[in-house]
Amino acid sequence: MMTSMDDIMTEFTTEDPSSVSPSVTPDYDDYDDLMCDRASVRVFRGRYEPPLFWLIALVGGVGNLAVVWIYTNFRRRLKTMTDVYLLNLAVADLLFLVTLPLWAAEAWQGTWSFGSPLCKTTSALYKVNLFSSMMLLTCISVDRYVVIVQSTKAQNSQVERRRCSRLVCLGVWLLALLLATPELVFATKEESKDYCQMVYPSHLGNRTKVLVLSLQVSMGFCLPFLVMAFCYSVIFAKLLRTRNFQKHKAMRVILAVVVVFIVSQLPYNGMLVFEAAQAYRMTVTDCEELKRLDVVGQVLKSLAYLHACLNPFLYAFVGDRFRRDVLQLLRGCRCRTTASKKPLKFRSPLSSTRASVMSDSDTSQALSL
Numbered sequence: 001m002m003t004s005m006d007d008i009m010t011e012f013t014t015e016d017p018s019s020v021s022p023s024v025t026p027d028y029d030d031y032d033d034l035m036c037d038r039a040s041v042r043v044f045r046g047r048y049e050p051p052l053f054w055l056i057a058l059v060g061g062v063g064n065l066a067v068v069w070i071y072t073n074f075r076r077r078l079k080t081m082t083d084v085y086l087l088n089l090a091v092a093d094l095l096f097l098v099t100l101p102l103w104a105a106e107a108w109q110g111t112w113s114f115g116s117p118l119c120k121t122t123s124a125l126y127k128v129n130l131f132s133s134m135m136l137l138t139c140i141s142v143d144r145y146v147v148i149v150q151s152t153k154a155q156n157s158q159v160e161r162r163r164c165s166r167l168v169c170l171g172v173w174l175l176a177l178l179l180a181t182p183e184l185v186f187a188t189k190e191e192s193k194d195y196c197q198m199v200y201p202s203h204l205g206n207r208t209k210v211l212v213l214s215l216q217v218s219m220g221f222c223l224p225f226l227v228m229a230f231c232y233s234v235i236f237a238k239l240l241r242t243r244n245f246q247k248h249k250a251m252r253v254i255l256a257v258v259v260v261f262i263v264s265q266l267p268y269n270g271m272l273v274f275e276a277a278q279a280y281r282m283t284v285t286d287c288e289e290l291k292r293l294d295v296v297g298q299v300l301k302s303l304a305y306l307h308a309c310l311n312p313f314l315y316a317f318v319g320d321r322f323r324r325d326v327l328q329l330l331r332g333c334r335c336r337t338t339a340s341k342k343p344l345k346f347r348s349p350l351s352s353t354r355a356s357v358m359s360d361s362d363t364s365q366a367l368s369l
Contacts, residue, residue: 036287041294045107052302053104060097060309064090067316070325081143081165086316088169089136092176093308096129100305112196116188119196123187127180128173129308130216134224135172137261139165140315145231149238179219182212206279213276221269225261232258257314264307268300 067090071083099122106112112119146161186198193199200208232254239250275297277283284290316322 036290038287038291038294041291041298042110044295045298046110048298049107049302050104053100053107053305056302056305056309057097057100057104060093060312063309063312063317064093064097066326067312068094069329070316070322073325073329079162081161081168082140084162084165084169085136085139085143088172089133089140089311089315092129092132092136093311095125096133096308099125106196111194112189114189114196116196119189120184120187123183123196123198124180127183127216128176130176130220131179132172132176133308133311134220135176136169137311137315138224138227139168139172141228141231145235148235179215182215186212209279210276213272213279217269217272217276221265225265228258228261253314253318260307260310260314264303264310268297268304271297271300 067086071087071090102114102118102122105114114122143161143165183198186200187196188199189196190199198209198212236251236254239254271293274293284293317326
């Protein structure tokens with residue numbers, strides 16, 4: 001789970017905040033208990049997060065399960081690098097979405113009642129999803145760049161690229177697990193506290209919190225954003241020079257992908273930067289302002305979580321071939337339940353020669369699968 005304001009605020013002192021050494025870091029919960037009653041924030045969280053988290057879990061679960069369902073029913077469909085990345089992206093999002101009911105229950109009850117081991121597991125699963133999904137989205141943008149901008153090279157190296165995609169996915173998962181190590185080590189539910197949160201030993205100092213937050217912002221947003229911005233800007237420029245009726249749809253898809261990524265991720269990562277500054281040296285000590293910032297942080301966190309349920313619609317269901325696969329499977333299920341009717345024949349999506357930006361055979365289609 002993303003680190004809340006409770007987890008990173010430190011440095012309680014009666015001295016002027018600007019004079020406090022960042023290496024002396026009493027827990028912010030002490031500051032909360034002694035100086036600022038934030039019960040209203042907890043009430044807001046209990047009303048706001050549970051229904052939204054359940055909605056994200058249900059919608060995202062259906063969408064991502066559909067992606068996995070398609071790829072497992074059409075095994076030969078994994079014929080491009082982006083196909084492999086999308087399957088792994090759906091699995092990563094599902095791992096995160098199964099944890100949301102637990103966080104919803106914590107917000108509703110006002111306490112984490114599932115024990116410290118599950119606290120570590122759910123916190124780590126969130127970070128694994130965060131890093132793996134952002135890296136996979138980056139890989140998709142790079143693959144689109146190669147297929148469209150360097151189409152000749154892509155055509156001549158299809159087999160090697162498919163083999164490479166599996167190795168890339170393995171590397172992504174291993175790196176995501178490595179980056180989630182702080183959650184496995186520091187996430188816990190203390191007996192004296194009500195919440196599952198990151199608890200750092202006092203001897204490690206406040207800089208450890210700053211390092212963890214900086215790692216999340218840099219690897220979970222900044223680096224993927226820079227790569228995606230470069231790839232999609234070059235793709236967009238190339239499409240502008242293309243005379244094809246599909247290019248307008250392709251440009252709309254690119255704009256949607258970039259806009260959703262920025263709107264859902266940039267505000268919360270900006271809040272994380274502010275929280276890192278707070279963790280290093282208290283710049284805000286007014287109770288009312290702290291409560292307002294905490295509420296804003298909760299809202300922006302939920303906005304960032306929406307990306308897990310929007311990914312299937314941005315990257316999979318936008319494709320004509322993917323929609324045809326879904327319809328074929330649904331019709332096949334309906335036909336099997338009607339024993340008296342002769343099964344209908346459907347043209348296999350594998351027989352279609354129409355391809356897309358996400359496939360290697362024809363880049364004129366509009367970012368469809």
